[in-house]
Amino acid sequence: MQKEYSIIVGGAAGLGSKKAGNIIAQLFSNLGYNIYVYEDYQSLIKGGHNFSLIRASSKPVAAIRERVDFVLALDEPTAKLHFNQLKDKNSIVYNADKFSFKYGIPVLAGQITKEYGGIDIMQNTALVGAFAKVIGLDWAYAKKVFKKEFSVSTELNINIAQSAYKSSKTLISIPKISNKIYPILSGNQAIAMGALAAGLEAYVAYPMTPATGILNYLSLVDNITVFQSENEIAAANTVMGFSFAGKRAMTGTSGGGFALMNEAIALSGQSETPLVIVDGQRMGPSTGVPTYNSQSDLLHVLSAGPGDFERFVVAPGDANEAFYYSALAIDIAWKYQLPSIIITDKDLCEGTYSCDLEYKSSIKSKLWNGKGEYLRYQNTKDGVSPMAFPGNVKAVVKGTSYEHDEFGVSVEDSKKIKEMQDKRSKKYREFHKEVSKLKGVNVYGNKKSKTAVIAWGSVKGSAIEMAEKLNIKLIQPVILSPFPKKQILKAINGVDKLILLELSNSGQMAKLLSCNGINVTKKVLKYDGRPFTIDQLIKIK
Amino acid sequence: MDNLTLKTTNTWCPGCGNFFIFNALKKAIAKKKKENIVLVTGIGCHAKMADYININSFYGLHGRAIPVAQGIKAGNNNLSVICSSGDGDSFNEGISHLIHAAKRNNNITVIIHDNHNFALTVKQFTSTSPKGFKGSSTPYGSIEDPINPIELMIASGATFVARGYAPKVDHLADIIDKAIEHNGFSFVQVLQPCVTWFNTYQDYNKRVTEYYGPSNDKSKAIELAYEEKLPIGVFYKKNKPSFEDLLLDKNAK
Ligand SMILES: Cc1ncc(C[n+]2csc(CCOP(=O)(O)OP(=O)(O)O)c2C)c(N)n1
Ligand code: SF4
Numbered sequence: 094m095q096k097e098y099s100i101i102v103g104g105a106a107g108l109g110s111k112k113a114g115n116i117i118a119q120l121f122s123n124l125g126y127n128i129y130v131y132e133d134y135q136s137l138i139k140g141g142h143n144f145s146l147i148r149a150s151s152k153p154v155a156a157i158r159e160r161v162d163f164v165l166a167l168d169e170p171t172a173k174l175h176f177n178q179l180k181d182k183n184s185i186v187y188n189a190d191k192f193s194f195k196y197g198i199p200v201l202a203g204q205i206t207k208e209y210g211g212i213d214i215m216q217n218t219a220l221v222g223a224f225a226k227v228i229g230l231d232w233a234y235a236k237k238v239f240k241k242e243f244s245v246s247t248e249l250n251i252n253i254a255q256s257a258y259k260s261s262k263t264l265i266s267i268p269k270i271s272n273k274i275y276p277i278l279s280g281n282q283a284i285a286m287g288a289l290a291a292g293l294e295a296y297v298a299y300p301m302t303p304a305t306g307i308l309n310y311l312s313l314v315d316n317i318t319v320f321q322s323e324n325e326i327a328a329a330n331t332v333m334g335f336s337f338a339g340k341r342a343m344t345g346t347s348g349g350g351f352a353l354m355n356e357a358i359a360l361s362g363q364s365e366t367p368l369v370i371v372d373g374q375r376m377g378p379s380t381g382v383p384t385y386n387s388q389s390d391l392l393h394v395l396s397a398g399p400g401d402f403e404r405f406v407v408a409p410g411d412a413n414e415a416f417y418y419s420a421l422a423i424d425i426a427w428k429y430q431l432p433s434i435i436i437t438d439k440d441l442c443e444g445t446y447s448c449d450l451e452y453k454s455s456i457k458s459k460l461w462n463g464k465g466e467y468l469r470y471q472n473t474k475d476g477v478s479p480m481a482f483p484g485n486v487k488a489v490v491k492g493t494s495y496e497h498d499e500f501g502v503s504v505e506d507s508k509k510i511k512e513m514q515d516k517r518s519k520k521y522r523e524f525h526k527e528v529s530k531l532k533g534v535n536v537y538g539n540k541k542s543k544t545a546v547i548a549w550g551s552v553k554g555s556a557i558e559m560a561e562k563l564n565i566k567l568i569q570p571v572i573l574s575p576f577p578k579k580q581i582l583k584a585i586n587g588v589d590k591l592i593l594l595e596l597s598n599s600g601q602m603a604k605l606l607s608c609n610g611i612n613v614t615k616k617v618l619k620y621d622g623r624p625f626t627i628d629q630l631i632k633i634k
Numbered sequence: 635m636d637n638l639t640l641k642t643t644n645t646w647c648p649g650c651g652n653f654f655i656f657n658a659l660k661k662a663i664a665k666k667k668k669e670n671i672v673l674v675t676g677i678g679c680h681a682k683m684a685d686y687i688n689i690n691s692f693y694g695l696h697g698r699a700i701p702v703a704q705g706i707k708a709g710n711n712n713l714s715v716i717c718s719s720g721d722g723d724s725f726n727e728g729i730s731h732l733i734h735a736a737k738r739n740n741n742i743t744v745i746i747h748d749n750h751n752f753a754l755t756v757k758q759f760t761s762t763s764p765k766g767f768k769g770s771s772t773p774y775g776s777i778e779d780p781i782n783p784i785e786l787m788i789a790s791g792a793t794f795v796a797r798g799y800a801p802k803v804d805h806l807a808d809i810i811d812k813a814i815e816h817n818g819f820s821f822v823q824v825l826q827p828c829v830t831w832f833n834t835y836q837d838y839n840k841r842v843t844e845y846y847g848p849s850n851d852k853s854k855a856i857e858l859a860y861e862e863k864l865p866i867g868v869f870y871k872k873n874k875p876s877f878e879d880l881l882l883d884k885n886a887k
Contacts, residue, residue, distance in 0.1 A: 294709075295705075295708065295709065297705070318708055318709075318881060318882075320708075320881065322701065322734075323730050323731065323733075323734040324730060326698065326701070326731075327698075327700075327701040327704075327730070327731055327734070328701075330694065330695065330698045330701035330702045330705070331701045331702065331704050331705035331708075332705060333692075333694070333702050333705060334674075334692070334701065334702040334703060334704060334705020334706040334707075334708075334709060335705040335706070335708065335709040336705075336709075337672075337692050337702070337705070337706055337709075338672075338705065338706045338709030338710040338713065339709065339710070340709035340710070342705065342709070356695055356698075357695070357698070360694065360695055364692070364694075482710070483669070483670070483671075483672045483690040483706070483710065483713055484669055484670055484710055484712060484713060485669060486669045488669075488690075489668075489688060489689060489690055490690045490691075491684070491690065491691050491692075491693070492691070492692040492693070493684065493691075493692070493693035494677070494693055494694055494695055495693060501691075501693075502640065502642050502685045503682075503685050503693070
């Protein structure tokens, strides 16, 4: 039997609901639970309503349910908005110094915080302390977790938590379920760590939700070069500069910033200089709804940049895949000297997952052996030209945005133009060959079912549970370019009903599939910025 | 032919000021370790330097030479990275990069081939064209006042600001050499006659005067930049840690 708990912790921006959510996730994680945290917040700094939904389960999870076991209300709107989601109306823990409520467990968070000389935001500590008692954790265990989570004002926070703990009462007793404890990471952290696993040496970006977390995370990592650029055009071109100098670099943004990088993507294609970009999708078009989710950049990402050239595009579905495929995206970009794009979405970037990270690779870039005259665009048998970098006494290295000869000088002669186009085509054929051998499609659920759903990106999480509950098949494409047609055809073999699940208004994956001769029977689309819940999906016929 | 010139076909108009700038650059780098120099260009007549010079180069996008140069320099601090950019390239399309590179004090050299027009797209006005410039998109004359490149660079925080005149090759080569040796952002505005669309030889030959600087006084430098006599030389120089000094220092922490 799956053992699981869902908890909402919410409050206005500035009240610390996210931090409280992190600590609750840690309280469960350290008892061996698998964690998923969904963050729902608005594009404002103070006020409004933010909440985290923590789901802790004995099985891996990456999606949310509508009904919850507990609500922690830092303010009254949280209590009012989420009360209906409670399975038991008494399972609400609230800040009784802010408002009164008919049900649940009042915590005098303001009073306790003041008593210990804390600041207002520490009222969230009081609520979490009280909650630890509600779920029957012993104080010694809770204290250990708190100690780790509060790196500043540790003592003070622990005192506040303990006082609230003492004043609270126990409703249930959460058992420890495993000794195996997985680290919990956001998708953005997993992307950054994956990139580091593939040898990332520099990250340059301009802030844009939901990719900003990658920039912030990497800024704290030692021994890599990280800086903020004046805009996304600069970021992408600076990454090209790093690559040209022989250093693995990456940038990250969301749809609007990605649009500004279009010209650089084509430059990567033409100049055969590796360019790795993370596109964290959010609700568009345009500025759209900055902190809510959507999967509507797909066609843009697949076709961005003028001219004919190929790109590697991966769409991880959870943090483990974010780690693995980010590393892969870098290795592929460097082996085939082309743009690689990691397309993610807000819920994956900013959601938190229990992780088991792994990446091993034998993909190596082709380096020049130092013999003879160096030709940056040498027309080799496989179309991949060996790389050399400035600083090499024996090589003059010429990269260019113009069509060029093997040395790297511009050409306009019809024969030479075609020769170089054909050289790149040879390279793309090798690239396709290698990518077709990589895992580009995952299949879950009942593999024999005649009904299949197809879902990508963060929707994987809810779609897996849907498939399991309805005993149907889930097909999840992870490599989107070059399109893994053979793998998809194999996965849909025997399926007579193919349902697309996508967070968009038009069903962009259906368009991509139809370009490849595959038609979906039905599209289930959500475009209100919020994720699919498992409850919604299991009603789909 | 010298060993810094490729055997490619040169397509600049005969008499183009770019020939002088090309010679001055080759002269400036002749004694340096060739493998440690990278030329980054934008797009325009000026940018063809990349196809003519036998050194490492990256022939990038219109207006985007500077961010590429910045990545190369941060990627390998042993390299000397020089941008050849046009007035359209860096004072129109990519002006934000230029200002930010000056502000950051990136340790790169930017040479602006300032011919006061978009030459390769057949004569349109740029940010440095004089008011009244008659180009293909402004048949009745441009109605905008120009930017003064020197003033903008000084205001933006550039730590080496100079002006050269293309035909004065030795003088220009000396400026470029100093610019490359400067630790920090070095900016060289080169007055470049475009014989085909905006022939300024006669006018400049009369006005250009050599100035023996540099000064560390910003207002003096800006005054010079507006002088009718068209002074050439190093207008301003300041010693300050470069962006890369600070960045690599931070990385080591
Ligand atoms: C993004 C983009 N926009 C426009 C162009 C077309 N274009 C090519 S060269 C050029 C003007 C170059 O002017 P400048 O930088 O002053 O160089 P010059 O030709 O005068 O040396 C333009 C607008 C382009 N290549 N890329
Ligand atoms: S158009 Fe002007 S700038 Fe271009 S090559 Fe001719 S003279 Fe030189």
